Amino acid sequence: MNTNHSQAFLALGDPTRQLLMERLAKRPMPVGKLAAGLSISRPAVSQHLKVLHNAGLVTVQQEGTRNIYHIDPRGVEAMRTYLDRFWDRALAAFKRAAEEDME
Amino acid sequence: MNTNHSQAFLALGDPTRQLLMERLAKRPMPVGKLAAGLSISRPAVSQHLKVLHNAGLVTVQQEGTRNIYHIDPRGVEAMRTYLDRFWDRALAAFKRAAEEDME
DNA sequence: CGTATCGGTAAGCTGTTACTTACCGTAAAT
DNA sequence: ATTTACGGTAAGTAACAGCTTACCGATACG
Numbered sequence: 001m002n003t004n005h006s007q008a009f010l011a012l013g014d015p016t017r018q019l020l021m022e023r024l025a026k027r028p029m030p031v032g033k034l035a036a037g038l039s040i041s042r043p044a045v046s047q048h049l050k051v052l053h054n055a056g057l058v059t060v061q062q063e064g065t066r067n068i069y070h071i072d073p074r075g076v077e078a079m080r081t082y083l084d085r086f087w088d089r090a091l092a093a094f095k096r097a098a099e100e101d102m103e
Numbered sequence: 104m105n106t107n108h109s110q111a112f113l114a115l116g117d118p119t120r121q122l123l124m125e126r127l128a129k130r131p132m133p134v135g136k137l138a139a140g141l142s143i144s145r146p147a148v149s150q151h152l153k154v155l156h157n158a159g160l161v162t163v164q165q166e167g168t169r170n171i172y173h174i175d176p177r178g179v180e181a182m183r184t185y186l187d188r189f190w191d192r193a194l195a196a197f198k199r200a201a202e203e204d205m206e
Numbered sequence: 207c208g209t210a211t212c213g214g215t216a217a218g219c220t221g222t223t224a225c226t227t228a229c230c231g232t233a234a235a236t
Numbered sequence: 237a238t239t240t241a242c243g244g245t246a247a248g249t250a251a252c253a254g255c256t257t258a259c260c261g262a263t264a265c266g
Contacts (some may be wrong), residue, residue: 010116014254015109025192031213044255046214051253065212065263071193080190083183089128090174117224134243147225149244168233168242 004055005082008075011055016040017048021071024058030066107158108185111178114158119143120151124174127161133169 011017020034031049035042049069052058056075061068114120123137134152138145152172155161159178164171 006116006118006121009112009121013109013113013116016254018109018112021189022192025189032211035213040254041256042213043215043257047254050214067213073190073193076186076190076193080183080186083179083186086124086128087176087179087183090176090179119224135241138243143224144226145243146227146245150224153244170243 005079007055008057008079011051011057012079014048014051016044017052020045020048020052021057024069024071028061028068028070030063030068032066034069108182110158111160111182114154114160115182117151117154119147120155123148123151123155124160127172127174131164131171131173133166133171135169137172 012021016038019038023029023034023037031045032042034049035045038045049058053060056078057072058075059070059072061070115124119141122141126132126137126140134148135145137152138148141148152161156163159181160175161178162173162175164173
């Protein structure tokens with residue numbers, strides 16, 4: 001839904017949302033079931049899911065009156081590849097710095 | 104400095120800190136130089152760097168009166184591997200769901 | 207139909223975050 | 237030794253994030 005990295009990282013920065021994602025990684029679930037295990041209210045879970053959805057990290061699949069949430073692997077992969085590029089550049093900078101120190 | 108994912112993701116969730124990281128990925132830099140290009144004050148940059156440092160994403164190297172900041176590849180890699188595991192589980196869940204839909 | 211289940215939205219409170227300016231310590235340079 | 241450069245910390249403020257309760261629409265079920 002979105003290619004903005006900031007939103008995705010911000011979304012995963014919250015411990016509760018991280019927990020939701022880990023639960024959803026195990027199996028897709030409706031909102032009520034997700035909320036059942038947590039100490040926060042169901043509306044709070046809905047709000048967290050909205051954030052995750054806007055960040056492109058989950059998808060919804062309506063099934064009768066239930067809204068089943070799934071992890072969106074595309075969103076996770078976008079973060080992965082972003083970090084990959086990032087990491088490469090960081091390592092390159094380190095090598096460069098190391099070589100300069102050699103002289 | 105820290106193995107907590109939440110802190111790292113939270114840190115990268117802020118657009119300003121993302122920008123700082125991308126600048127530092129190109130080359131290590133002192134605080135003043137980092138602040139020069141931005142629209143926010145130098146103390147604000149210091150505060151952001153503190154967050155990044157606590158998240159284990161940057162290291163400092165004192166050089167005279169300058170504090171040179173570097174990306175810490177270990178921190179970045181920790182996020183990468185966390186996402187890797189995460190992504191794997193998400194894909195597995197998807198396969199499982201797809202198989203169930205087949206029946 | 208009416209009623210229950212499910213879940214998203216609104217309004218409001220509270221703690222936290224990102225910024226500012228002002229200040230202070232430390233290292234180098236004159 | 238004074239001055240300049242650099243950068244971290246303190247205090248205060250304004251915006252924002254996360255929570256709650258109350259409410260409402262929509263599907264399924266009697």
